Amino acid sequence: MxxxxxxxxxxxxxxxxxxxxxxxxxxxxxxxxxxxxxxxxxxxxxxxxxxxxxxxxxxxxxxxxxxxxxxxxxxxxxxxxxxVDLPWRAALDRTAELSREHTIRLGTRALDVLHVASALELGVRSFVTYDTRQAALAKAVGLKTLAP
CATH class of the missing domain: 3.40.50.1010 (5'-nuclease)
Incomplete structure (x- = not known):
C-alpha cells in the first residue's frame, strides 16, 4: 500500500x-x-x-x-x-447520504462522516483513524481501516 x-x-x-x-x-x-x-x-x-x-x-x-x-x-x-483538492459539493452531498444511511446505527459525528466521505471522493482504499465510530463507518462503506 x-x-x-x-x-x-x-x-x-x-x-x-x-x-x-x-x-x-x-x-x-x-x-x-x-x-x-x-x-x-x-x-x-x-x-x-x-x-x-x-x-x-x-x-x-x-x-x-x-x-x-x-x-x-x-x-x-x-x-x-x-x-489535495476535494470536490466539496460532492463530498458534502456524500456526507449527508452516509449520515442518513449509517449515523442512526453508528452514532458518528458530522465531521467524522465528512472525512469518510472525503476519502471516498478521493478514491483512496485505506483509512487511518483512532476514532472507533469513524472506523466503523469507513469499514461499512468498504474502506480498509488502520489504527497503527
Whole structure:
C-alpha cells in the first residue's frame, strides 16, 4: 500500500506532530509508508486547530505548538504531505447520504462522516483513524481501516 492511497484522519495524523499515546506507533507506521500523504485543506485546518487547541487546554506550551506546526508545514515543503483538492459539493452531498444511511446505527459525528466521505471522493482504499465510530463507518462503506 502506498501513501498516496491512504486517507489519514486528524485523530491519527496529529500523533506525528504532537506527542501522544499513539505517537510511537504512528512514527513507526509512517517509516514503513514513505511518500506523500494526501491531505485536504479541511484536514490541514484540523491539524492546526488540534495543535493550537492543545495550548488552550494546557496540554502544550505555545513554543512547542509552534515548533510542531513548523514540522507539519515542513512536511509539505519536503513532499511528505501534499494538499489535495476535494470536490466539496460532492463530498458534502456524500456526507449527508452516509449520515442518513449509517449515523442512526453508528452514532458518528458530522465531521467524522465528512472525512469518510472525503476519502471516498478521493478514491483512496485505506483509512487511518483512532476514532472507533469513524472506523466503523469507513469499514461499512468498504474502506480498509488502520489504527497503527
Amino acid at each position: 502506498t501513501a498516496e492511497k491512504l486517507y489519514l484522519d486528524s485523530s491519527a495524523l496529529r500523533h506525528l506532530y504532537v506527542h501522544g499515546s499513539h505517537s510511537a506507533a504512528m512514527s513507526a507506521w509512517r517509516f514503513r509508508h514513505p511518500g506523500a500523504l494526501p491531505l485536504t485543506r479541511f484536514g490541514r485546518a484540523e491539524i492546526f486547530n488540534a495543535i493550537l487547541g492543545a495550548v488552550f487546554r494546557g496540554d502544550l506550551t505555545e513554543e512547542l505548538a509552534l515548533r510542531s506546526l513548523g514540522v507539519f508545514e515542513a512536511d509539505f515543503n519536503s513532499g511528505g504531505l501534499r494538499l
